[in-house]
Amino acid sequence: MSTRGKPFKACRKCRSLVDKKVEICPVCGSREFTEEWEGAIIVIDPGRSPVARELGLEAPGRYAIRVI
Ligand SMILES: [Zn+2]
Incomplete structure (x- = not known):
């Protein structure tokens, strides 16, 4: 499955999923x-x-299972 077009991006450090317009990981x-x-x-x-x-x-939060 393509990863493009997903509504979220993942923090490289903690894998938290945030909205694409967020600039700093919460x-x-x-x-x-x-x-x-x-x-x-x-x-x-x-x-x-x-x-x-x-x-x-x-x-607590929403996370990516795997960050590439
Ligand atoms: Zn983070």
Whole structure:
């Protein structure tokens, strides 16, 4: 599946998915984003989510599973 045309871009540092017009990552403060990402996960309670632990996600939010 093509990654083009997605409504979000992913932070290169923490993989948070943000709107394309956002310039600073609300999770980690990074300014580096990529539109080349795959899969998405919504984390509500990182401490209780095995997937969030596996991906190293510490804050609730929407994340890309893989950043290319
Ligand atoms: Zn980030």
